[in-house]
Amino acid sequence: MSSLTIAMPKGRIFEEAVELLRKADYDLPPEFDDSRKLIIEVPQEDLRFILAKPMDVPTYVEHGVADLGIAGKDVMLEEERDVYELLDLKISGCYLAVAGLPGTKMSDVAPKIATKYPNVASSYFREQGEQVEIIKLNGSIELAPLIGLADRIVDIVSTGRTLKENGLVEYETIVDITSRLIVNPVSYRMKDEKIEDLVARLTRIIEG
Numbered sequence: 002m003s004s005l006t007i008a009m010p011k012g013r014i015f016e017e018a019v020e021l022l023r024k025a026d027y028d029l030p031p032e033f034d035d036s037r038k039l040i041i042e043v044p045q046e047d048l049r050f051i052l053a054k055p056m057d058v059p060t061y062v063e064h065g066v067a068d069l070g071i072a073g074k075d076v077m078l079e080e081e082r083d084v085y086e087l088l089d090l091k092i093s094g095c096y097l098a099v100a101g102l103p104g105t106k107m108s109d110v111a112p113k114i115a116t117k118y119p120n121v122a123s124s125y126f127r128e129q130g131e132q133v134e135i136i137k138l139n140g141s142i143e144l145a146p147l148i149g150l151a152d153r154i155v156d157i158v159s160t161g162r163t164l165k166e167n168g169l170v171e172y173e174t175i176v177d178i179t180s181r182l183i184v185n186p187v188s189y190r191m192k193d194e195k196i197e198d199l200v201a202r203l204t205r206i207i208e209g
């Protein structure tokens with residue numbers, strides 16, 4: 002049977018994901034600790050890893066160039082890709098929240114919401130019955146209310162330090178986030194034994 006390709010998110014999640022796989026007894030070489038390589042072959046485990054931007058992981062999996070991937074729930078909600086979620090890995094926990102300057106009300110007409118998550122933010126405000134204008138940013142989201150670009154932001158909160166140090170407060174929690182193991186539906190049918198083995202090994206660690 003052919004090997005499994007796993008799309009790994011570079012950045013914050015990567016280290017925790019590698020640690021989890023190692024605990025599940027996958028023998029991952031030192032390249033996982035310090036390397037600029039984007040494809041890492043692990044022949045002894047019959048695995049191949051590709052290292053992608055976190056937001057792109059579901060894209061690789063949907064297109065089937067990776068069988069599996071690890072992606073934050075935030076990315077899953079934003080991207081809405083045609084993939085299955087197999088497992089909550091319970092790593093890289095954080096949450097999505099609405100935040101802004103303290104003691105402020107949103108404009109009555111088309112309040113502006115700055116975010117890296119335009120789809121999540123628009124559905125959230127639609128569900129609240131609020132008509133908003135979404136402003137897509139790629140980072141430093143907390144700047145937006147400070148310089149008058151937006152009334153509110155929708156962003157990730159983890160320790161709360163970024164909000165605090167920029168004098169912002171949280172108004173609502175939208176959803177709790179952890180990283181998920183995702184799979185391409187065709188791979189899941191064709192390589193079910195190998196995938197079930199990986200899921201079982203990871204489940205033992207997550208729940209153990």
Ligand SMILES: Nc1ncnc2c1ncn2[C@@H]1O[C@H](COP(=O)(O)OP(=O)(O)OP(=O)(O)O)[C@@H](O)[C@H]1O
Nearest residue numbers: 011012013014055073074075076093094095157159
């Ligand atoms: N404090 C946090 N801020 C942002 N993401 C977090 C945080 N804690 C956990 N995460 C998880 O990590 C993922 C983002 O990882 P990372 O910050 O490395 O990527 P990124 O912000 O998309 O990359 P880049 O900053 O290079 O564009 C999120 O999808 C989320 O699930």
Ligand SMILES: O=P(O)(O)OC[C@H]1O[C@H](OP(=O)(O)OP(=O)(O)O)[C@H](O)[C@@H]1O
Nearest residue numbers: 140141142156157158159160161162163
């Ligand atoms: O609650 P905290 O622990 O402070 O973490 C939350 C912050 O971390 C992330 O930003 P990141 O560091 O990825 O930088 P960015 O502005 O480039 O997105 C996120 O967008 C928040 O700004």
